Amino acid sequence: MSAEATSPYTPGSSEPVLSISDLRITFSTDDGIVEAVKGIGFDVAAGEILAIVGESGSGKSVTSMSVPGLLPKTTKISGQRRLEGTDLGGLSDKQLRKHRGSDVAMIFQEPMTALNPMYTVGWQIREALRAHEDLAKSAANARAIELLELVGIPDPPERFKQYPHQLSGGLRQRVVIAMAIACDPKIIIADEPTTALDVTVQAEILGLLRKLRDTLDTAIVLITHDMGVVADLADRVVVMYQGEIVEQAPVAQLFSNPTQDYTRRLLAAVPVLGQRPEGQRLLDDPGQVRTAPATAEEAAAAEQIKAAETELQAHIEEGASALEINNLVLEFPGKARQHKIRAVDDVSLYINRGEILGLVGESGSGKSTVGRCAIRLLKPTSGTVSIAGKNITSMSNKELRPLRRYFSIVFQDPASTLDPKMTIGESIGEPIVLHKALSGKDYTARVTSLLDQVQLSGHYRNRYPHELSGGQRQRVAIARALALDPKLLIADEPTSALDVSVQARVLDLFLDLQQSLQFACLFISHDLAVVDLLADRVAVMQKGKLVEVGTRDQVLHEPQQEYTKRLLSAAPVADPALQAQRRQAWEAGRVAPVAD
Numbered sequence: 001m002s003a004e005a006t007s008p009y010t011p012g013s014s015e016p017v018l019s020i021s022d023l024r025i026t027f028s029t030d031d032g033i034v035e036a037v038k039g040i041g042f043d044v045a046a047g048e049i050l051a052i053v054g055e056s057g058s059g060k061s062v063t064s065m066s067v068p069g070l071l072p073k074t075t076k077i078s079g080q081r082r083l084e085g086t087d088l089g090g091l092s093d094k095q096l097r098k099h100r101g102s103d104v105a106m107i108f109q110e111p112m113t114a115l116n117p118m119y120t121v122g123w124q125i126r127e128a129l130r131a132h133e134d135l136a137k138s139a140a141n142a143r144a145i146e147l148l149e150l151v152g153i154p155d156p157p158e159r160f161k162q163y164p165h166q167l168s169g170g171l172r173q174r175v176v177i178a179m180a181i182a183c184d185p186k187i188i189i190a191d192e193p194t195t196a197l198d199v200t201v202q203a204e205i206l207g208l209l210r211k212l213r214d215t216l217d218t219a220i221v222l223i224t225h226d227m228g229v230v231a232d233l234a235d236r237v238v239v240m241y242q243g244e245i246v247e248q249a250p251v252a253q254l255f256s257n258p259t260q261d262y263t264r265r266l267l268a269a270v271p272v273l274g275q276r277p278e279g280q281r282l283l284d285d286p287g288q289v290r291t292a293p294a295t296a297e298e299a300a301a302a303e304q305i306k307a308a309e310t311e312l313q314a315h316i317e318e319g320a321s322a323l324e325i326n327n328l329v330l331e332f333p334g335k336a337r338q339h340k341i342r343a344v345d346d347v348s349l350y351i352n353r354g355e356i357l358g359l360v361g362e363s364g365s366g367k368s369t370v371g372r373c374a375i376r377l378l379k380p381t382s383g384t385v386s387i388a389g390k391n392i393t394s395m396s397n398k399e400l401r402p403l404r405r406y407f408s409i410v411f412q413d414p415a416s417t418l419d420p421k422m423t424i425g426e427s428i429g430e431p432i433v434l435h436k437a438l439s440g441k442d443y444t445a446r447v448t449s450l451l452d453q454v455q456l457s458g459h460y461r462n463r464y465p466h467e468l469s470g471g472q473r474q475r476v477a478i479a480r481a482l483a484l485d486p487k488l489l490i491a492d493e494p495t496s497a498l499d500v501s502v503q504a505r506v507l508d509l510f511l512d513l514q515q516s517l518q519f520a521c522l523f524i525s526h527d528l529a530v531v532d533l534l535a536d537r538v539a540v541m542q543k544g545k546l547v548e549v550g551t552r553d554q555v556l557h558e559p560q561q562e563y564t565k566r567l568l569s570a571a572p573v574a575d576p577a578l579q580a581q582r583r584q585a586w587e588a589g590r591v592a593p594v595a596d
Contacts, residue, residue: 015085016043017187017219018067018104023079025062025071025243029467031459036062038243039079044187047217049209051230051251053266054240055499056471060223061109063240064189067221068104069096084186102132105185109192109470110415111172115164121148121175122160125182132183147178152204154364169412169493170197170363170526177205181212187219188212192470194229198362198526199570203586206233206572225471225499227270228529228572231255231579239263252576269504270574271529274557297445316406317389322488322520323351323374328383330369343369345544346383353487354518358535358552360528360567365541367524368412371490374522375407376400387488405435408486412493414473418465424451424476425461431483450479453513455505471498478506482513489521495530507533528571532556540564 025037037059044050052060065071067081069088081088083104088096100106108114116124125144129135135143141160148156151174164172173193180188190209194202210233212218222234230237230251237254239247239262247260258264330344344366351357359367372378374385376392384393387407392400408431411417418427429447432438438446448458454475465473478494491510495503507530514521525531531538531552538555540548540563548561559565569586573579 016045017084018044018221019080019082020063020067021080023063023066023081024077025059025066026076027072028074028076030462036243037066040240040243040245041079042238042245042248044219044221046186046219047213049213049220049222049233049235050238051222051224051234051236052238052240053224053227053230053499055266056225056469056502057242058240058499059243060240061191061469064106064191064221064223067189068100068106069093070106101128101185102183103185104187104189105180105183107177107180107188107190107193110413111169111176112164112413112416114176115172117164120161120163121167125175125179128179128182143182144178147182148175150181151175151178151208152201153178168364168368170201173197174201174205177208184216185218187221189221189223191223192225193222194224194226198360198365199528199567199572200362202229202526202572203570203583207587209233225503226572227267227500227574228579231574231576232572232583239266255574255576266499266501267574269500271504271507271527271533272573273529273532273568273571295445297441298449300442300445316387316403320386320389321350322353322355322388323349323522324384324386325349325370325374326384326386328370328373328385329381330366330373330378331381343544344373344380347541347544347546348383349539349546349549351488351520351522353520354514355536356514356521356523356534358531358538359522359524359541360526360531360538361541362567363526366544367541368492370541371409371492371522371524374490375409375488377409405484406486407488407490408481408484409490410478410481410492410494412496414470414477415465417477418473420465422464423461424456424463424465424468427465427476428461428480428483431480435484437484446483450483453482453509454479455502471502474498475502475506485517485519487517487519489519490524491521492524493526494523495525495527503530510534528556528568540567 021041022039023037023041024039027034027036040063042050052063054060062071066077067088071077077089083099115121122141122144125147126137126140129140129143145156145160148159153159153171153174159167159171167175177193194205197205206229209220213220222230224230234251236250237248238245239260241262247254247258247263254263255267258267326348328344328347329342331340331342334340347370349357359370361367369378373380376385380393384391386392387403390403392403425447428450429443432443432446447461451458451460456472456475468476474494481489495506498506511534523531523534535552537550538552539546540555540561542563548555548559548564555564556568559568569582573582
């Protein structure tokens with residue numbers, strides 16, 4: 001692997017918008033100096049979309065954050081970062097602030113942490129505008145509403161007055177994008193800009209970014225793990241691994257003829273809609289996923305966790321469905337005299353023990369709300385929810401507590417679900433402590449085993465969430481959810497923050513664990529290829545209602561509803577030529593072609 005790859009792209013005679021050369025970034029941690037970026041370099045021309053891909057922790061996001069100067073003060077940075085000829089490395093914080101937002105803008109990976117929960121989304125967009133432009137409050141408000149409409153948010157005047165927690169993950173991400181494009185920056189650094197978006201909104205956002213490039217000649221640096229998005233949007237691709245650039249090429253060349261083994265492995269790990277791998281495995285080497293304990297201590301801890309199931313048997317009915325929802329309705333109160341908002345409208349579904357049900361639909365369709373109602377994080381307005389035959393709809397917290405060992409949840413946004421004051425080991429072990437399942441050496445062995453199952457080495461147990469990348473934090477959240485070997489798992493976008501190679505390992509882990517433990521799973525996702533890989537049955541939601549339910553083959557390969565067909569047409573594929581055809585079909589309102 002070369003420390004600095006030579007770009008095959010020739011942007012022209014003009015100076016690039018962004019030029020990075022010999023960039024080196026190191027962090028000081030309790031485990032010593034970590035060299036995150038090791039002398040990389042690339043240029044980005046005006047109107048060019050450059051994608052940076054690679055595993056979680058490869059240095060993608062760190063590189064992007066160094067451009068506007070958003071890394072911690074303890075970070076050591078060397079090399080050059082030039083924005084239209086200006087050396088950013090020589091600027092003070094005050095000087096950098098003039099460039100942030102107006103010249104270089106960021107679209108962050110996790111919208112819940114990028115937005116201030118104390119202010120309405122409209123206020124936050126308005127302040128971003130007024131920080132760089134001389135606008136009256138009324139003019140800034142009008143522009144903010146226009147931006148919300150531009151990024152596809154329904155009812156912009158009403159959303160303008162709402163707070164981040166009142167929006168779905170996809171809507172929050174669109175607000176972040178609206179803030180980024182507010183001042184027409186010369187370059188946008190988009191760090192996983194479509195992570196939280198369903199496929200239809202993702203297609204619209206990618207179209208918006210493409211329009212910005214075409215009309216404003218905006219340069220875009222796209223950091224993503226979604227190779228379908230890369231195929232759809234990028235002109236050129238930089239592949240990173242362990243802080244180095246291993247390959248750099250135009251997008252068509254990289255997909256059709258990758259020169260490096262790592263790039264080939266990365267592309268091979270991408271799940272493809274309609275091409276479910278034989279044996280349901282993405283990785284060629286089954287040994288990369290270990291589900292059996294490696295040591296006697298880990299084996300003993302696993303057996304002790306399993307033995308505790310005898311206590312659970314008194315609270316469940318044998319033979320009953322793992323989850324059964326009947327006529328579920330959930331309404332949120334409206335303001336003043338406004339009507340109530342019906343987020344879930346008469347939804348009925350079931351999941352048998354050992355079955356995986358995929359739940360798909362657009363952002364705001366009610367998918368996550370159903371998942372939260374399923375384990376009583378939200379109390380339904382009407383209808384019933386039964387877990388293992390027990391109606392939990394009106395149970396008190398005391399009555400529900402013994403059943404909480406039966407189910408678990410992986411949330412969509414790992415940064416907001418991990419306590420920043422707890423180490424990774426403490427976060428993973430918290431369910432074990434709360435249920436008094438293990439202690440001493442058994443507890444330590446169990447945490448070590450869980451870290452290993454999600455491909456994190458033991459030294460991560462003493463780190464804190466802010467020291468991990470987004471993908472690493474998601475793996476920690478998955479490990480915590482598996483701590484008590486649940487029989488029902490609610491997985492709300494559990495792989496949304498993972499790069500394709502780590503996603504492949506985690507999905508293989510899901511399949512291995514599900515097949516060996518036979519837990520039921522409600523798998524909520526906007527990635528239809530992942531649902532195709534995992535699910536036995538698929539349910540499709542639109543505007544709070546179920547519109548189609550059936551086996552995986554029925555729903556994903558022979559859909560009956562126009563809405564389902566539209567979802568499938570919007571899903572990007574990791575093939576630039578085919579994706580160009582699919583995009584044209586999508587824009588024309590036709591059903592898009594699929595891979596052979």
